[in-house]
Amino acid sequence: RSLYLRLSLAAIGVLASFLVATGVVLDNAFVASLKLSLKERMLGQIYLLLTVSAIDDNGQPNMPLPTYLPEPQLALPDSGLYAYIGINGNNQALWISPSLHKKPPPPLFSLQAGEQQWHELRMPDGKAYGLLGLGYQRVTRKGVHSLNFYLMSELTPLHEQILLYRQRLWAGLGVIGLLLLVTQLLHIVTGK
Numbered sequence: 001r002s003l004y005l006r007l008s009l010a011a012i013g014v015l016a017s018f019l020v021a022t023g024v025v026l027d028n029a030f031v032a033s034l035k036l037s038l039k040e041r042m043l044g045q046i047y048l049l050l051t052v053s054a055i056d057d058n059g060q061p062n063m064p065l066p067t068y069l070p071e072p073q074l075a076l077p078d079s080g081l082y083a084y085i086g087i088n089g090n091n092q093a094l095w096i097s098p099s100l101h102k103k104p105p106p107p108l109f110s111l112q113a114g115e116q117q118w119h120e121l122r123m124p125d126g127k128a129y130g131l132l133g134l135g136y137q138r139v140t141r142k143g144v145h146s147l148n149f150y151l152m153s154e155l156t157p158l159h160e161q162i163l164l165y166r167q168r169l170w171a172g173l174g175v176i177g178l179l180l181l182v183t184q185l186l187h188i189v190t191g192k
Contacts (some may be wrong), residue, residue, distance in 0.1 A: 008188045012181060019177045023169055030165050034158055035130075039118055042132045042151045045071055049083055049149055059145030061085050066098045067183045075100035080154035081184075088146050111135030114173045120155065129157040 011081040048070035063085075066075035073081040074097040083097040086108040093105045104130075106121060115135040122128050131152045138145050 005188060006016070008184055012025075012184050015180055015184070016177065019173050023173050026169060028168060030169075031162055034161060038130060038153065038158060039132060042130070042153055043116065043134070045081075046083075046132065046134050046149050046151050049151070050136065053085075053149075055140060055145055057140045057142045059087070059140070059142075059147070061095045061147065063095050069097065072101070073101050078103075080156075082152040084150050084152075086148050086150065088148060094147070105150070106131060106152065108148065109133060113137040113146060128159065129153060130155050130158075 027068070036069050052068065052070055056062055057081055063069075069075050071081060071083075073079040074083050076099055078101055079099045081097075082100045082105070083102065083172040084093040085104045086093050088110040091108055093108065103123070103125070106123065109117060109119075111117060111133050113135045117133045119131045119133075120128060121131055129152050131150060133148050133150045136147050136149055138147065
């Protein structure tokens with residue numbers, strides 16, 4: 001009887017460890033896939049900006065009017081989606097989307113042509129943002145001009161999705177664990 005009890009308690013411990021490990025793995029996979037999806041969507045939006053941008057001979061971007069921007073959110077002040085263009089080594093933005101309104105753009109970082117960088121940062125408004133930068137080169141009559149296109153998206157919707165998923169995941173695993181625990185305890189009590 002004592003050996004059976006110890007084996008049953010060991011099984012409960014293994015079961016609890018398995019459920020926790022499963023929850024952690026599923027949580028990490030979900031968060032990674034959400035972030036990857038966001039980055040890919042933002043990269044597509046940067047490519048859309050590239051298609052509507054023009055660079056003059058001096059390397060200055062000529063962007064369309066706000067109503068002709070490929071993403072309507074870029075024309076709405078404080079929409080949660082912001083874009084700006086800069087030059088390597090220069091900390092001033094050459095162009096900022098109307099959505100940035102009176103907010104200063106985050107610090108620029110240098111990128112080689114074709115290079116992408118992702119940063120998560122907190123802005124002075126207290127909100128978390130994802131910032132994707134893409135290095136780009138354009139050739140004009142006066143030479144090669146290296147520009148960096150940046151897109152910044154508010155991460156609040158992403159964090160809300162993660163929170164909802166975690167609540168459902170851990171509630172589901174908790175119910176499964178409780179059912180298995182009750183079943184195991186019934187086996188211990190009845191000795192079968």
